[in-house]
Amino acid sequence: MIRWLRSIISVTNRPLHDRLAALISAAVAGAVAVTGVAAYLITTFTIYRQTDAELIDIASLTSQWIANDVEGMGQLNSDALATANVTLMLVRSDNRTFSPPGSSDVLTVTSAELAIARTQTGTSARTGTDSKGEPYRIVAVPLTDLNNHYALVLGRPLAATDAILRSLAFSLLTFGLLAVLVAGAIGWVIARSGLQPIQRLTEAVTRVSETEQLEAVDVGGMDELTDLSMSFNKMMAALQSSRERQQRLIADAGHELRTPLTSMRTNVELLIADDRQGMLPDGARGEILRDVAAQLGEFTQLIGDLVHLSREDRVEPHPEPIDLRDVVDNAVTRAKRRGPGITFDVELDPLYLVGEPDTLERAITNLLDNAVKFSPVGGTITVRLIGDRLRISDEGPGIADEDLPHVFDRFYRSSSSRNTPGSGLGLSIVAQTIKAHGGWVKAGRSAAGGAEFTIRLPGSSEPPEGSAETTGTIPAVPVTE
Template sequence: MLRTRITLVAIIAVVAAILIIVVPSYRVVTPLIADQLDRGLSDRADTVLAALAAGAPLPPRPDTTEQLLLVDGTVRPLQPGREPLPVTEADLAVARTGQGVNATDIDIDGVGHGIVTKGRPGGGAVMVSQNFAEAERIDREFLWRTTGITALALAAAALACWLAIGRILRPIRRLADATEHIATTQDLGTTLPAADRGEVGELTRSFNTMLAALRFSRAQQQRLAEDAGHELRTPLTSVRGSAELLQRAHGRLAPEDEAQVLATLVQEAKALDELVRELVELAADQYAVEDPMPLALSDIAQDTAERFRRRTGRAITVLLDDPATVSARPRALARCVDNLVDNAVKFSPRDAPVDITVQRTSVTVRDHGPGIATADRAAVFDRFYRADRTRATPGSGLGLAIVHDIIATHGGTVRADNHPDGGAAVGFTLPAP
């Protein structure tokens, strides 16, 4: 769960921050306390020496033990009722000379003690021991309190992070619920939650854009299926009627009538073949798998013109006006120019030329036919659209629709108009490189 993972990361960061602050601070404070205890022991030894020199009574302290160490190693307690302190060779050396200092730490009955031995002028030494039980208690209390405060801080940080992250992730959770609903129900009309500012808002807007594209794609698919069904119905009906006629006739038709029926069958089968091929290309967009690459529009126009000259025997002229290089999918762009020329060939008289003009990033194909009616210019790129006066012309009505779809995916625009000298001028413009 994202919320839990982010909270754990935040807690780890808080723990790291606390450790970075507390551990160095503890390591700095501990030597200072130890130094303070050592100075306290030294001061107490000086006080004992001063009291002995003045013959004054020694002010008692509950946490210290004092004794006099003579030159011969004899120990004389300075406070009644206290256990004598252990004497080492280093302590005896100080007592023999009456000079120097020896400090050491020992455990007595499991409690830490600090012992300092200071030489006494004239011989001997005083030994002072301090019980570190209070200091150790304070140290333990410091550690426990630090641990407790750290635990409380972590709990507070975890709660704050959990609540804050929950609030931050709430729009993402709503978005996830909405997308899951869409994935489950396939209802592309579901409204996503309102977009906030920042990254979550950008993500929501991106999802809305994706949904709009999916809705448009689904609508296009439904429209394609409906239009395809409508367009397929006519040639299929013709093929079925001709086949049934031949079946019922059983060879009783006159040869010329039978030849006419068979010609109709072949013509409608060709129309069906072309229509199905165009539908597959339009629906699958088989050229989308290509990667865009730099292409010279003049080369594509010349190649298309040469193919159609060989195929139709028509005069295909290419006019170049500062042609440019564009970034496009090679076969898809060639398909566009092919469709434009094929369309022009259909509507031009057999002895009339077809002109291909390449100007910068634009390609325009002009025929010498009747032109396009004003009412039809806005619809010639629609799927299956055919003007009333062109319905008798062979074709599926998908050629220009394919041009429109391919050019739109490249970020370009299409256009259809009439040439001032007659005929239609249909073409496209691609973005400049």
């Protein structure tokens, strides 16, 4: 049975709803078979037990009559026995048998009846036959007279009882098969309707693979398949958003790359033309070469920023325990070289965290370079690290209110900064790096009217136990993704 069920489930060349319907039919067939067999056996046992009890009662009562007149069999004859639908005979302890006058049916006697005659204890009940081979239910009770011991054997034909049992078996089989067919049909309908969400998902996946259109599927109901459909729609939305971001990144990158490439191409063509015709005045060739070098630097920076943004939003490759003051000090040192006429007002409290110092230093350097770019000559850039907040502010023109929601978008450049060098990716790198470290960054206006950027990073003002500040060595810290 189990092997048969496995063979049904393992059929892979049929639709799923057909397999479910077959499985339901098999389960119902098993239940009907067990119930039918149990019902048939219980009914048979009950009928035989009731027949035995009735025959034993008749035999016990009859034995009292016959005990007083064994030779005349208690004046019983074949007509009286036929009316009671029983056959009667006596078995003496020496295995001799006696039947009432006129009786033509003789029951087959076995050792069970002979044992009753000899021991005069208990009763027996069994299924046997008569001399014609007809089935009988036969019981025996002890009987004794003044001289001999007997067993009174009483039998009742089982033809009617067997007919009833055959009718019961036929009814159970017929209605069981009908139940299996009905259950299979209902199971097929339920399976087909229940698997409609999966069918819709299959069609949606096929449609996506054929048309590359990321369309959502209809969601209905409140079951697990509905949850699957909702998850599929979320996945489609995420893929659509990712595709749009990718297309926007490619378009923006193409636009931003086109500008330095066009300018570089123009300068290179001028140099080639000058090499052929000597058309440039003195000093112009060197100026063009310096311009080409600057464009190459801008181009290299743009490529590096694009590669950085293409990484997944996670800290990699190996975070380590760091003191953010060291990272900020290194970034300020680099920024001072790019803004020699600008004052840096720096106050740093300790902040210990686990992160990637190189990417954090690059993000903070981007903010400082942005402040240097827009600070006036002789201006001051303020850097404060208090608690888990790092604030960098300048005295430049600040960020317009309409630009604040977009300053961290890739390639976004406000109207006031379009003529300044840069790729428009620096602040996007800052936002991605801080987010990867579990923090956030926001832009606003400083008290002096310039731009102010606030970074929040999860950390502690106390050095970790066993760190270099307490033991003189940097402990090995397990890296968790």
